[in-house]
Amino acid sequence: MLNPTQKINTKIFDADVEQVTIRKGFGEGLVLAGEADPNVVGLCADLTESTQMHLFAKKYPDRFVQVGVAEQNLAGVASGMAAMGKVPFIASYAVFSPGRNWEQIRTNICYNNVNVKIIGSHAGVNVGPDGGSHQALEDIALTRVLPRLTVISPCDAIEAKKATIAAAKINGPVYIRLAREKSPIVTTEETPFEVGKAQIIWQANETATGGKVGIIATGALLHEALLAARDLENEGIAVTVVNLATIKPLDGAAIIDLARNTGAIVTVEEHQIAGGMGSAVAECLAQNNPVPIGFVGVADQFGQSGTAKELVDYYRMSASHIKEAVKKVLTRKK
C-alpha cells in the first residue's frame, strides 16, 4: 500500500492521472529559486524553451545569459560567475551537458569546487522520436564519479521543482537529471523532500507469503515500479518501493535497511545498467549487506526513434519487466 506519511498522489493508478513534464518542474522551481536569491542566474546553450529555462529568462532577463550552442563554454562561464558569488544554473540536454562538457564540469566546476548547478534535460529513452543521439543513458554514470557533485534524479515535476529550490541552497555543485516527455505526477506538494534521503513510497503487505523484495527506482520509472508493486501484491509478493531521487550522496542507511528487511533488491532506472543508480546501490550492498540484485535499465545499447512507451517497453523497463525482474531475483534468494 502507498505509504501514508509520504502523501502520494492518490490518483496515481487512475487512467486520467495528471501528466506533466519533469523539466517543467525545473523551470518553475528556478523562478522560485530566483525570487528567493538574487544571486541565482541562468545560462543556456540555445535550448531555453526545451529545458524550460525560458520561464526564468523571461522573468529575469538581466540575470540570464545565452551562450549559444557551446556547452564547454557554458560550464566554464558558469564557473567564473560562481567565483564572483553568483549561483549559476546551466541548462542543456544531458547528452551535451554533462556529456560533451564533462571535463569542464570536472575541472572548472568540481575540482574548483564552485557553486554551479548543472541541469541535464532529455535524459532517458522517453525523448522518443528524436532518436538515440539525443537520449542520454550515461549521465548518471558520468556525474556520480565526480567528487563533490550531488546527483539528483527527480521522479516527477513536483519533485523536480523541490529539487531545484533545494539545489540553489546547497553550497556546491549539483547535477539534476530531467526528462522530456510528460510523466505521471506521483508526489504532491506535501510529500517530504530532502536531498540525500530515500523515501519508502510503497509499503509491503507484511502478511504476504509469496516472498519479499525491495524495489529501488529513480526518475519517472518510479511510476512503473508502483504499477508493478500493486500487481505483485495481488499475487502475494511483499514489495517495498523506494524512491531514490538523490543518487549521490547515496542514502546508504536506507538502502542497507531495505536489503536487511527484504533480502532481495531490484533497481529501476532509465539509464545504462553499467555505472548507473543500480551500480551505486550494488557498490553499497556488496560492502555492507550483500543480497541478490536485479537491474532494470538499458543493457549496453543505444536508444532509437519511437514513442516513449514503445521505447520503455522495447528496452525492457516497463511494469511488466519490473515484475519479471522481481520474480527472477526471488528465485536467487537463499
Added chain:
Amino acid sequence: MDDITDNKIIELEKKANDIRKSIIEMLLEAGSGHTAGPLGMADIFTALYFNILHHDPKNPNWIERDRVILSNGHICPVLYATLAHAGYFSTEELKTLRKFGSRLQGHPHREWLPMLETSSGPLGAGLSQAVGMALADRMDKGRSSSRFFFTLMGDGELDEGMNYEAMMLAGKERLHNIIAIVDRNNIQIDGFTEDIMPLESMYEKWQAFNWHVQEIDGHSFDQIIGAVAEAKTIFDRPSVIIAHTIPGKGVAEFERKYEWHGKPPNKAEAEMALTELRTLGGKIKNENQ
C-alpha cells in the same frame, strides 16, 4: 598607472631577473615541471604584479582587486614565484613546488592556494571563466566597473575549440574589462606551433571575433605597460594583447627550444642558468659567482 620612467623599468627588469632565478631554483628542487614558458612570461608577470594590477598581497580577497586568470596552468612556476616576490607568501615556500602536501601543486589548484582565482592545467578553459567573471561583474556593477580580468593564455592552447566559444561570447557581450594576454612563444610540447597546428593569422582571428587586438614585444616593459593602458581605454569590446616572447628567455641555452617546454633543468644546467641570470647575461662583471 604612473607614467613609466627609465628607473622604474630598470627596477622591473631586476625584479624579473630575480623571479627567473627563483623559477630555476624551484624547478631544480622539484625535479619536474616546465621551464620555457615560465621564463618567457617572467617579464609580463613582473609588469602585472609590480606595476599594473590593483591588488593587495596582504589582503588577497580584497573584493575590488583585479583578477588574474592563468589559463595555461603549466607555467605556474612563474605565477608562484611572482606571488612570492610580491609578498603573498615567503620565497622559502617556493622550494615545496610539486611536493606532497605543498600548496604549490604541479598545476595550480585554488583549494590548496586560495589566493588563486581559479584552478587550471587542462588547456583552453581560462578565457571562459574570465568571461563568466566579467559577466557577473557587469551584473553587479554595470559597465563602469573598474575591475579588470587579466587572462593569461598560451599560444599552443589556442588549438582548443573552447577558446573560440569564449571569444565569441566576450565579443557578443562587449566585455571591455577583459584583457587577454597571449604568450606567443611559438612552441608547444610536440614542436613549433606552426608545424603542429598553424595559428596564424592570430591577429585576424581575434579581430574577427570583435576583439581589440595589439601585438607587442613581450619582453619590453614599456610595450607591456603601454598596451595594457591602451586596452583599458577600449570600452566597446574586449582586448587581447598578443605578446611575442622568447621561450626560455634569459638563459641563452634554453631560448627558442621547444624541447624545454616540459622539462626542468638538471643541476649543471641550473647552475649555468643561475650564473647567467646573476650576471644579467654577462652585463654584470663583478657579481660574486
